[in-house]
Amino acid sequence: MDCKNCNCKTVRNGSTVNGTQRYYCRECKLSQQATYRYQAYLPEMNTKLVQLIKEGCGIRSISRILVISPTTVIHRVLLIARRLYRTTPIAMKRTYEVDELFTYIGNKKKTGMYCLLN
Numbered sequence: 001m002d003c004k005n006c007n008c009k010t011v012r013n014g015s016t017v018n019g020t021q022r023y024y025c026r027e028c029k030l031s032q033q034a035t036y037r038y039q040a041y042l043p044e045m046n047t048k049l050v051q052l053i054k055e056g057c058g059i060r061s062i063s064r065i066l067v068i069s070p071t072t073v074i075h076r077v078l079l080i081a082r083r084l085y086r087t088t089p090i091a092m093k094r095t096y097e098v099d100e101l102f103t104y105i106g107n108k109k110k111t112g113m114y115c116l117l118n
């Protein structure tokens with residue numbers, strides 16, 4: 001198998017708990033598998049996740065549809081939201097529709113107000 005990072009030849013390097021063969025690249029010192037069962041690492045997974053969020057799906061339903069962990073869904077949503085916050089400032093002199101979402105964070109003493117821009 002060729003390395004996914006540098007395309008050099010790899011050597012066999014043991015197996016996972018599931019019995020899948022692992023490979024080791026001597027050039028970049030990375031261990032990897034030919035295929036992965038858990039598909040959350042795929043780049044198109046973030047695109048699908050954003051589409052499902054826009055459709056109004058919840059965390060658990062997205063988790064069931066994409067067959068990834070709910071914790072992974074939450075982490076990805078937060079990661080994507082942080083990137084959006086840094087990269088896309090709100091343009092001035094434009095009209096926006098603003099929806100409000102009022103929620104509890106942890107307990108009822110800590111509340112948070114979020115604005116969703118459309």
Ligand SMILES: [Zn+2]
Nearest residue numbers: 003006025028
């Ligand atoms: Zn390599």
